[in-house]
Amino acid sequence: MSVTKRRLTIAKAMSEAIAAAMDKDPSVLVLGEDIGRLGGVFGTTQGLLDRFGADRVRDTPISETAFIGAAVGLAASGMRPIVELMFVDFFGVCMDAIYNLAAKQSYFSGGRVPCPMVLMTSVGGGYGDAGQHSQCLYATFAHLPGLKVVMPSNSHDAKGLMLSAIADPNPVVFMFHKALQGMGWLGTVPGSIVHVPVEDYTVPIGRAQVAKPGQDITLVGVGITVHYALEAANSLAAEGIDAEVLDLRTIAPLDRDAIAASVRKTRRLIVVDDDYTSFGLSAEVMASAVECSVDWLSTPSRLAYPDVPVPFSPALEHPLLPSASKICERVRSLLRRRAA
Amino acid sequence: MPPSLEVRLWMYTNMVKSRRYEEAIKLAYLEGKRPLFNMAKGPIPGEMHLSSGQEPCAVGVCAHLRAEDAVTATHRPHHIAIAKGVDLNGMTAEIFGKRDGLSGGRGGHMHLFDPTVNFCCSGIVAQGMGPAVGAGLAAKLRARDGVAVSFIGEGAANQGAFHESLNLAAVWNVPVIFVIEDNAWGISVAKESSTAISRNSERAAAYGMAGWFVPDNDADEIYAVAGAAVERARSGHGPSLIEIQTSRLEGHFMGDAEGYRPKGEVQALWARDPIVSYRQRLVESGVDDARLGRIEREQQVAVDAAFAFARASNYPEPQSALQTVFA
Numbered sequence: 302m303s304v305t306k307r308r309l310t311i312a313k314a315m316s317e318a319i320a321a322a323m324d325k326d327p328s329v330l331v332l333g334e335d336i337g338r339l340g341g342v343f344g345t346t347q348g349l350l351d352r353f354g355a356d357r358v359r360d361t362p363i364s365e366t367a368f369i370g371a372a373v374g375l376a377a378s379g380m381r382p383i384v385e386l387m388f389v390d391f392f393g394v395c396m397d398a399i400y401n402l403a404a405k406q407s408y409f410s411g412g413r414v415p416c417p418m419v420l421m422t423s424v425g426g427g428y429g430d431a432g433q434h435s436q437c438l439y440a441t442f443a444h445l446p447g448l449k450v451v452m453p454s455n456s457h458d459a460k461g462l463m464l465s466a467i468a469d470p471n472p473v474v475f476m477f478h479k480a481l482q483g484m485g486w487l488g489t490v491p492g493s494i495v496h497v498p499v500e501d502y503t504v505p506i507g508r509a510q511v512a513k514p515g516q517d518i519t520l521v522g523v524g525i526t527v528h529y530a531l532e533a534a535n536s537l538a539a540e541g542i543d544a545e546v547l548d549l550r551t552i553a554p555l556d557r558d559a560i561a562a563s564v565r566k567t568r569r570l571i572v573v574d575d576d577y578t579s580f581g582l583s584a585e586v587m588a589s590a591v592e593c594s595v596d597w598l599s600t601p602s603r604l605a606y607p608d609v610p611v612p613f614s615p616a617l618e619h620p621l622l623p624s625a626s627k628i629c630e631r632v633r634s635l636l637r638r639r640a641a
Numbered sequence: 642m643p644p645s646l647e648v649r650l651w652m653y654t655n656m657v658k659s660r661r662y663e664e665a666i667k668l669a670y671l672e673g674k675r676p677l678f679n680m681a682k683g684p685i686p687g688e689m690h691l692s693s694g695q696e697p698c699a700v701g702v703c704a705h706l707r708a709e710d711a712v713t714a715t716h717r718p719h720h721i722a723i724a725k726g727v728d729l730n731g732m733t734a735e736i737f738g739k740r741d742g743l744s745g746g747r748g749g750h751m752h753l754f755d756p757t758v759n760f761c762c763s764g765i766v767a768q769g770m771g772p773a774v775g776a777g778l779a780a781k782l783r784a785r786d787g788v789a790v791s792f793i794g795e796g797a798a799n800q801g802a803f804h805e806s807l808n809l810a811a812v813w814n815v816p817v818i819f820v821i822e823d824n825a826w827g828i829s830v831a832k833e834s835s836t837a838i839s840r841n842s843e844r845a846a847a848y849g850m851a852g853w854f855v856p857d858n859d860a861d862e863i864y865a866v867a868g869a870a871v872e873r874a875r876s877g878h879g880p881s882l883i884e885i886q887t888s889r890l891e892g893h894f895m896g897d898a899e900g901y902r903p904k905g906e907v908q909a910l911w912a913r914d915p916i917v918s919y920r921q922r923l924v925e926s927g928v929d930d931a932r933l934g935r936i937e938r939e940q941q942v943a944v945d946a947a948f949a950f951a952r953a954s955n956y957p958e959p960q961s962a963l964q965t966v967f968a
Contacts, residue, residue, distance in 0.1 A: 367802065368771070470967075
């Protein structure tokens with residue numbers, strides 16, 4: 302039986318999920334900068350204005366403090382707002398609404414006032430936008446209790462995670478990586494464009510997925526680093542190295558069980574992270590791995606963006622980013638060390 | 642429209658309740674903190690911001706509100722919570738950090754949530770304003786005539802959130818009323834050294850919204866102005882800004898030595914205690930003195946009962962600290 306493939310970009314999958322939720326539930330609405338007529342700078346709200354009207358698809362002034370604060374008030378009033386922070390780098394102008402209000406509303410109300418909102422925001426560099434428009438900041442948000450943080454590596458997961466995020470009674474930070482988004486004006490990793498079922502489905506928050514099973518070493522990534530890891534695994538296979546690739550899909554709450562299950566099997570670990578190296582996602586994944594009892598064949602290791610701001614020049618930025626070839630080199634060196 | 646006698650008695654009752662409440666808090670707060678003041682000691686630890694002197698702002702505005710109208714308040718929230726009808730037992734137990742508190746002791750005095758009357762507050766200056774715009778927008782989108790009120794201090798008018806929220810409320814024509822309780826002091830910094838203009842209500846003009854200035858900390862005058870603002874909002878005419886010159890009879894927080902205040906200021910403010918003058922006016926307008934005395938006794942009883950409830954409540958199980966992070 303042949304199945305018609307609907308190969309969508311993450312941008313299209315996100316818009317489709319939001320439209321589906323808006324269709325079903327009149328309390329779902331979207332607000333943010335340029336999300337109306339333009340359909341979102343990163344295409345997250347394409348077609349929504351025409352379909353649902355300006356009451357539910359609201360272009361905002363460039364006032365993140367006010368409109369993310371408004372989203373918290375909407376959520377407290379029983380609405381389900383989806384709010385876009387155009388670049389995650391802009392959190393500096395509006396963080397109170399995110400971490401003091403949204404993240405603490407359930408706790409400070411003893412669970413009586415939930416905060417069902419989605420904060421979607423673009424992350425990642427590699428396209429010459431420099432350090433105020435290229436950061437990832439996964440751990441910055443994942444560090445804060447009361448927030449869930451998710452990021453798809455492909456359009457299938459984008460739709461399922463978005464539907465889960467909208468249905469969740471808690472604030473969910475939905476990060477999407479610019480290099481996977483599928484915008485015509487921004488290069489897109491082809492592997493992010495996959496079949497997306499027409500019908501609604503959810504990808505559970507808090508569950509990682511094995512993107513490629515393997516026996517010799519675990520490569521953990523999220524978003525674009527999953528694609529680097531898959532590319533590396535493919536090259537390594539030709540050398541007889543069978544790498545497992547784990548796609549976290551959710552950053553917080555981290556799927557520690559999936560990490561443990563994988564490293565217990567492979568007993569080798571490299572975490573790939575395009576966010577800053579120190580005090581971040583890579584450290585948290587490694588901590589989870591070493592907290593479970595594993596007879597390591599080689600010391601767990603990480604390959605992350607160094608602790609410097611993102612420079613503008615491609616000549617400076619590109620060598621700092623993780624890549625498939627860097628992963629291959631690291632894997633080979635870990636395996637050599639064992640053999641020696 | 643001037644308030645009816647019924648409303649005036651309601652306002653007096655709630656001002657008295659609020660003042661008695663703060664007096665009771667003050668006594669309980671100082672337990673275990675004398676002779677050596679240590680914020681961590683006693684049955685009520687942490688910062689404590691009393692609202693004595695600001696009661697007219699709360700009752701004059703909240704007299705127009707229904708349970709479904711949302712209110713976001715500040716780090717100095719008790720008078721507003723009381724006027725909005727927040728459960729007094731739950732609020733007091735919360736301030737004592739007890740199991741029967743509004744959120745089981747997780748929030749304390751600066752983070753009071755009572756969804757039954759749509760009240761919340763936050764300890765960060767001006768940050769309740771955006772949520773109030775959202776709450777107003779929710780009412781508007783549901784085609785209800787509900788409104789939202791954001792209470793702030795005069796110091797909040799210099800925050801970015803103030804300007805962003807006024808603009809957003811105006812551009813979306815949201816039924817929200819921003820109420821500035823101008824007590825002249827941002828902790829120790831006088832308003833005239835922090836604020837470029839003398840009347841923050843004039844800032845409303847910058848956002849094309851109605852702005853009112855109420856100079857007298859007078860419940861009847863505040864009631865009249867708030868009535869016009871709430872009516873505008875309910876009838877779809879959008880947001881307003883109200884600035885009330887009120888008085889902070891206590892320090893910024895309990896334990897504040899207040900060395901920054903000019904000599905005699907506090908005494909002068911107490912001499913113009915808005916509850917005393919309001920009582921006088923009620924008597925002059927023919928309300929029986931004995932009736933007011935009865936109200937005062939009843940409110941003292943209600944406050945005492947809430948404190949007894951809070952003291953009798955157990956402390957929460959330590960394990961409960963880990964609950965309700967997520968809904």
